[in-house]
Amino acid sequence: MMTSREPQPDISRPTPDQELSVVVCEDHALTRHHLVAGLGTYRIRVHGVPDGAALTAYLASHDPDILILDIGLPGEDGYSIAARLHRERPHLGIVMLTARDQMDDRIQGLDCGADLYFTKPVDLRELVSAMGGLQRRLRLNRSAPASADWQLDVLRSALRTPSGASVALTDNELRFLAPLFQEPGTVIPRERLSRALEQVPDMYAMRRMETMLSRLRAKVRKASPDVPLPIQARHGQGYAFVGEVPEACETAR
Template identity: 30%
Template sequence: MRILLVEDNRALAEGLATILRGTGHAVDVVQDGASAEVLAAAESFDLVILDLNLPQMDGLSVLRAMRDRQNRAAVLILTARGSAEDRIRGLDLGADDYMVKPFDVGELEARVRSLLRRQAGLRASSVSFGAVTLDLTSRSFVADGAALDIPARERALLEVLFTRAGKVVAKEAIVQSLTSLDDDLSGNAIEQYVSRLRKRLAPHGLTVRTARGIGYYLDRLAEG
């Protein structure tokens, strides 16, 4: 999933980005509201983590501009402003969740998982396709009772396909989900990840099929 992190505290931003990237997310970081507003208008994100006290343009103005443009990315406000008035205003403007600094990292990760599940249209704690199950809390895959050991980038790709199982996902959408603006992920790299996933999934009766000229989709292998 692709996340935009808007935080003017450089050390905090770098720390949070490292944590989120470590769980397979693509993370873009900006440190002022004006840059956040421009990037949110130009790019597609699954989640925006938004500070309120920002230079150039405050977080609530960024949020208002997003919703005025019908931008439906999930928004988690992460701020030192914890009054009931601030919370109410943020939620009324269209934020999906609100956390006050200082915060527990584990709780932040749980809220991020919850928002991304909601964004993907999923409510259950796990989703299964064939013999493979995706645990939406730990973002891990299990097949035939054993955990699948999958590198982070391949796991992120499989998660994108898994939450849309049976539906074609455009290659451009996959690239956006897996990369930030600082990454350079080519179509050939995606094809390599797909090839590796096919080998990992084949023993469990699944494969990744190519929709020529469009993208990829998760499917069951034909029996026999």
């Protein structure tokens, strides 16, 4: 007598932990079609757009989990789109998928706010598996309880204020803040901060540091007008972060 058997999962075919919503921004129509059709077989809701203008229109009425983004787009390029959305939508995962395979391109993409960087052609199983990991990290961040502390989010290169605002950081701003967060309340010598910025600790480096800090204060003031950046300068010595930070503060590695 024949008996029915439960279908066994295909362990070679990764699927997201929960339903995942993805938008693909790719100007090459055939590539866009293959990505949308291929990802759709992995229990993923996918929509494709050809350029930055169409992406902006789509995001005006949709809130996807992850954006798959080409760099060489007509009009606004992928670097600019990634940097803009990194500021405007800090909980949107950004995956760059491009034919540009040089290390400088990869570094620029990650510096602009991309969470993952893949070169074409890509194995869809690897892409889906990586997006699953990104999905879990993003949802952990979204479900984390609000904190009255200042937080340095290294993964997203962002500074979170006690009011909940997220301030996107440049690579140098992140390097500058990391030592301050490691030892809150302690004056960090300017020479040590210069080394963190990979600069010679001379008069010009100190001026650049002061200019960078001034711009960072302005960014924080714009994002959170009632909560000024709590960095105090000690004349001739260095800087100290005097705000409240989590006890187990994760800093840049």
